[in-house]
Amino acid sequence: MKNRLKSLRAEQGWSQAQLGERLDVSRQTINAIERGKYDPSLPLAFKIAKLFDYKIEDVFIPDEPDT
Amino acid sequence: MERVHSKEEEKKNMITTSITWASVGLLNAYAFGFSLVIGLLGGALFGAATGFRVSRRPPKMRFPWYLFRQIMNAVTFFVLTSAIYAYFLDETLNQSQKFWATIPPMLGIIVLIITVGRAIASLDELQRRIQTEAIALAFAGTAIFVGVYALFQFAGLDEVNIGVVFIVMALMWLLTKMWTMWKYR
Numbered sequence: 001m002k003n004r005l006k007s008l009r010a011e012q013g014w015s016q017a018q019l020g021e022r023l024d025v026s027r028q029t030i031n032a033i034e035r036g037k038y039d040p041s042l043p044l045a046f047k048i049a050k051l052f053d054y055k056i057e058d059v060f061i062p063d064e065p066d067t
Numbered sequence: 068m069e070r071v072h073s074k075e076e077e078k079k080n081m082i083t084t085s086i087t088w089a090s091v092g093l094l095n096a097y098a099f100g101f102s103l104v105i106g107l108l109g110g111a112l113f114g115a116a117t118g119f120r121v122s123r124r125p126p127k128m129r130f131p132w133y134l135f136r137q138i139m140n141a142v143t144f145f146v147l148t149s150a151i152y153a154y155f156l157d158e159t160l161n162q163s164q165k166f167w168a169t170i171p172p173m174l175g176i177i178v179l180i181i182t183v184g185r186a187i188a189s190l191d192e193l194q195r196r197i198q199t200e201a202i203a204l205a206f207a208g209t210a211i212f213v214g215v216y217a218l219f220q221f222a223g224l225d226e227v228n229i230g231v232v233f234i235v236m237a238l239m240w241l242l243t244k245m246w247t248m249w250k251y252r
Contacts, residue, residue: 024191025191025192025193026190026191026193026194028193028194028248028251028252029191029192029193029194031252032193032251032252035252037250037251037252038193038196038251040192041192044192
């Protein structure tokens with residue numbers, strides 16, 4: 001799953017650690033989500049979307065299914 | 068683990084790790100027959116240095132400091148109960164008394180497991196996943212080690228102390244944790 005977390009964070013001028021503090025997760029978790037290594041749980045995904053005032057599908061973009 | 072912001076936290080960490088390592092030093096002094104004072108002081112100094120280092124440069128896995136200190140206290144409790152067990156085994160006790168002597172370290176292990184469990188539960192979702200994957204891999208790795216060693220044992224290798232299994236499991240946990248942390252980098 002792709003996401004826009006890095007660009008949204010950059011728009012706010014926050015560091016990964018600052019965003020982590022706002023979401024109550026570690027900097028490593030933010031880094032792993034941004035790099036697409038880890039897909040967050042649904043509650044965390046909603047929390048992220050709410051923090052940036054977006055809908056969840058505007059932040060997280062599912063991969064296209066193989067045809 | 069959050070970075071230390073106050074000298075107060077650093078001091079508390081240093082005192083806790085000093086006590087833990089002093090107890091480890093004491094147990095080693097008793098087990099290997101060197102001076103108890105040297106064991107105690109050497110352990111305390113090493114513990115203070117460890118506490119200082121960990122406070123200044125915390126590892127990536129983020130436990131709140133109070134849980135870090137609780138783990139250290141649980142280790143101290145486990146080490147001291149093991150020392151009591153070792154002392155009683157050296158005494159001339161009958162079989163039933165020896166069984167009773169196994170209760171203190173058992174309590175120590177239970178306290179240690181509960182404390183580590185609480186610390187893992189305090190982590191965020193990715194870190195919990197890393198720990199869970201690491202523990203599962205360590206468990207599987209230890210099972211393979213024990214199985215393979217059993218085959219070697221049938222072929223004539225010496226019997227291994229059960230304590231070695233725990234050391235292998237702990238080492239595997241450490242290695243697999245490093246690997247899973249690297250995987251999610």
